[in-house]
Amino acid sequence: MLAGWLDLAAAADHFNILVYHHVSTDSPASTSVTPQVFREHLQFFQDQQIHVMPLAEALAAVTNGSPLPDKTIAITFDDGYRDIYDNALPLLEEFGYPFTIFVATDPIDKGYGDMLSWAQLRTLAQRGVTIANHSTDHAYLVRQQAGGALGRAGLRANIEQAQQRLVDELGDAVPRWLAYPYGEFSTQLQDLLKDMGYLGFGQHSGGVWAGTHAQAIPRFAAAGIYANTATLATKIGSHPMPIDEANLPNMLTTDRSPSVTVDFTDNLVPTLPLNCFLDGDPLPASRPTASSFRLSSPAPLTLGRHRFNCTARSASGAFYYWFSKPWLVSDGTQ
Ligand SMILES: [Zn+2]
Structure with a gap:
């Protein structure tokens, strides 16, 4: 009885986040799903009664201790590739699923053809998509051997500049969320984000619950070798291990x-x-x-x-x- 009760209680106090990059047939396989596979994912969520929720709502439920439906997920994309607009958006709208895109702002400012434009991002925002911060330049923010390792002032400037570009182009609804480039963070960067009032999202696997470090929020990879629905089902059904x-x-x-x-x-x-x-x-x-x-x-x-x-x-x-x-x-x- 006790075990059954705990299973039931735990099912309602957490959710899982998926991270995608490309939805395309001609982008790097390790970070891509094809439009056909992406449709299979969305159909699988619908068939399995997986509850796809806006990331902000799911985070608020965990923070407030409000129960969530069993098998709740949030869908996110990193980097801001144009194929999200061309290939993912029509499918997500067909299924009625909310999602979030974390964008690095410099490639958009430079008008690179394979990236979303500000006009496309405004359209996405108007249709209810959440757009958030992925740094200005997608640098190795904390990786010392690559010569990255910005100091505290440099890190703050990078994050604030990206946020300012997002707010200038999209308005004040942009949340104070940072997806760490390459999923790489450090205690120092986590502490800075906390001071700045940001949540930090990684690329390590695991679920989100009341015990999740607010600047080390895990996300399950859903592309490349992780794209098959059997693997996804295990992750989506998983619970965060109750640890400190x-x-x-x-x-x-x-x-x-x-x-x-x-x-x-x-x-x-x-x-x-x-x-x-x-x-x-x-x-x-x-x-x-x-x-x-x-x-x-x-x-x-x-x-x-x-x-x-x-x-x-x-x-x-x-x-x-x-x-x-x-x-x-x-x-x-x-
Ligand atoms: Zn990225």
């Missing part, structure tokens, strides 16, 4: 063999078997206490992005709890 997200270490690290100790905030999930992975390869978790687990990279990692993922099958078998810890390994040079 406030204590997770900096994504940006100079430790080539990073590790993390994760504290559960629930008594049931720690009794379930954990399956963990490092970049897709099995990674054993140790259990220092009954209410925690620990993951350590068994060998030095290459510079750049890596991830720990863990899932735990629910007692009922109906869904998985999902945890992801992204890393950005740096050699610390400028």
Whole structure:
């Protein structure tokens, strides 16, 4: 009874965000779905009674503790490619699904042909699409070895300039949300966004719940190798693993063999078997206490992005709890 009650309660207190980039047949496969596959996704959401909600509404429900329908998702796109207007918009309007686009403003200001124009973005905004901030230039904002690593003033200027362009072109409805370019962030950038009153969206997998760090909001990739509906169904049905997200270490690290100790905030999930992975390869978790687990990279990692993922099958078998810890390994040079 208790397990059943917890499953039911958890189903209503979280949602999952999907991130797409291109909807096109002639863009890079790893970040694309074809229009045909995108239609299959939308049809799947409709057939499976998956509740597609505006991102702001779903976030507000989690923040306010209001219950959400089971299997609620929000649809997002990063970068602002023109194929969203040409190929995704007609399908999303056909199904009546709301969505959000995070755009980098410089490529739009430069009028690149494969990007949305400001006129198209205004049309999208008028039709109810949410447009938000993805930096001015899509730079590696925190990646030190690439020479990115803007200081605090540079980061603030980049975010504020992009926001100003969005507000100038689209009006005051633009929310204070930043999708981190490449999904890369650091504790320093998270703290800055918090000071500036922004939410921060990553590209690591996991669900959104009351315990989600407001400047490390996860999103499930839905394109490329992740585009098949069986994989999507597992993610959409997943629940955030109930852990203390406030204590997770900096994504940006100079430790080539990073590790993390994760504290559960629930008594049931720690009794379930954990399956963990490092970049897709099995990674054993140790259990220092009954209410925690620990993951350590068994060998030095290459510079750049890596991830720990863990899932735990629910007692009922109906869904998985999902945890992801992204890393950005740096050699610390400028
Ligand atoms: Zn991007």
